[in-house]
Amino acid sequence: MAKKFLYFIAICIVLFLVGRIGYEIFKDELAAFALVPSNEFTPTEPLEANAYQDPALWYSRPGIGINDPARWQPAYAATAAETREPATDRDKAGSLPNFAVFFIHPTSYLSRSNWNAPIGEIADEEAERIARVYVRGMASPFNGASEIWAPKYRQATMGAFLTDAPEAEQAIDAAYADVLEAYRYFLGSLDDDTPIVLAGHSQGSLHLLRLLREEVTGSPEADRLVAAYAIGWPISVDHDLPALGIAACATPAQTGCLLSWSSFAEPADPSSVIEAYSNSVGFDGELRGDSTILCTNPLTGKFGGSAPESANLGTLVPDDSMSNGELVPGAVPARCDERGLLLIGDPPELGSYVLPGNNYHVYDIPLFWANTQADVAQRAQALEPAN
Template sequence: MRIAVFLAALLSVFLQEAPAADGKSKLPPFNKADVPPAPDYAQAASWLDKPDDPDRFGVDIFWVYPTVLYDTSAWLMNIERKDLIEGAAMSVASEAHAFSGQANLYAPLYRQMNLAGFNLPEAERDAIVAYGEEDVRRAFAYYLENHNNGRPVILAAHSQGSYVLTQLLVHHWGKIGVEDRVIAGYVVGWSLTEQDLKDNPAIEICDLPHQTGCFVSYNSVAPGKQSLSPLIQPGAIVVNPLTWTRDTALAPASLNLGSTFFNEDGSSETLPGFASAQIADGGLAVVAKDPKRLESRFFAKGVYHSFDYPLFFENISANVAQRTQAFLTGGK
């Protein structure tokens, strides 16, 4: 599968796979008897990616991939399906590539929820997502015990990966025992909310570019299109990836080190100064030099979900280096 094909699939997250005419999912009702076997993280087959040389870098990244299950086959991803594994792997080659050359990447496979689950009532949705959350929790615990070797770690995800990671943070952060080893978390393409912080005050949101032990969250939209984004939840807290603060002033495009777009042949194009960004109404309002480049047939016009990483690709890469340096030198 080429990168462009994967990105087209990624564009469909939360919107494609429309419900049937009666508003119900095309999938049969969720049945626990149909839940696929849980991954065994002692087995290589349960990992999407692990480094060939785990000592290459003194820092690790733990990556949780976005939605790749959006057909009508099942409510939960079977981690043995090669087509889904291939789709998940392309997120490493595109979005997670922003972290390349700086950290050893670990990415577990997990039983993610079908895209159609986002049409369910919240209680039903969370009951299905809980399988993926538990998988990621177990994968992280296995990674810490068997692979981490005391190295600092970056947490990163997009879309459903960020949703799962958010659930894990709300339920477990502050109790894992390695929080002081985490450089930062990039929980992009979902909302960390005021309610999340009330539910777990141990979660800290970033407000400085060199701050460590904190989390970044944002959802990209055109100005005024916040209400059209299904990713922006009530009380969403936003960090601007051009300033790495929560300042609501406009961050001009001159601060954008480069938006990176991936081509069909696997090559990429980086455009400095492509877009500005401003925190507004729970979203990250983006004005791009060529907004047509951000359009798709899967999202409402002005919802730039699939470009959350590409729009600020070089700034993310630079910020990883900045936070890592601050962490290693004892900054906060």
């Protein structure tokens, strides 16, 4: 009996190893099979004029009240060495100038049924739930703002980023069209002199970068831009930044500049990310190749460099549902490496959504929640005297 059991264990190990090797060889193909729609692209009808007047097309905006996910304020963990409230809590700071935030959420639609997520009455319930979780965890660091706007949009499905099919580009363009309409409504709802913050993550950052190129650079809004936070999307220092017409943030008090980072624990294996980045075309029309990726250190607010975990004011550690959590100071350090990736040391325990290669993409903002909150407050205060 014991011998038969050992044979069984041996067979299981062999099957596991074969399966694991097969996964490593064909993981891209498997992901594409599971997520890329097989149907033809159906053009999305443009939204009706002034569609974004409807509060139902926003996750966050003025007037939503206590159900606004971006207005969530996590507490510091009871085990923190120092009991404190976030320094940029608007009710306590009192010194923050008025500013408005436009936040574009990352991909929450994973279905193969459509190239673009439906919104409104036919919205996908699971995509809606995930999007609200993302807004709660990623837009809430900007809650010192007088206004936060986070639109619903017909986002491209996850599979659109796993294929070179022309339908994928059409889906991304369709998603951007909604974001553009929401952004224009956002601007039209503000006073002409209100400072603005533009922020996004992953797919949201991709659309944000296009907004910067096509709508913000050279416009009157560029003069009142506190900063743009295009996080979780690789930006080439050589091939993208010059075409954007916006400088990387070099100091924590600089305004009108761009911040971006992509987080990996160590040992990091960013090979799949680097390969996709290297083979992609920059905003100048040339391959990005081995050009350096823009890496802002979120613990210092500067381009590049390193900072110890003691500089981390608070990492948002989520619960199992990802809908709640608490701030833990000093959880992780941050160091920009020579490629432009942000390394955070040993893998922290944040949940089950770490991607292969120790890629902490989903946690890019929560890792540095309190520092992001402090960063935007400092830049907003720096812009006020200039205005």
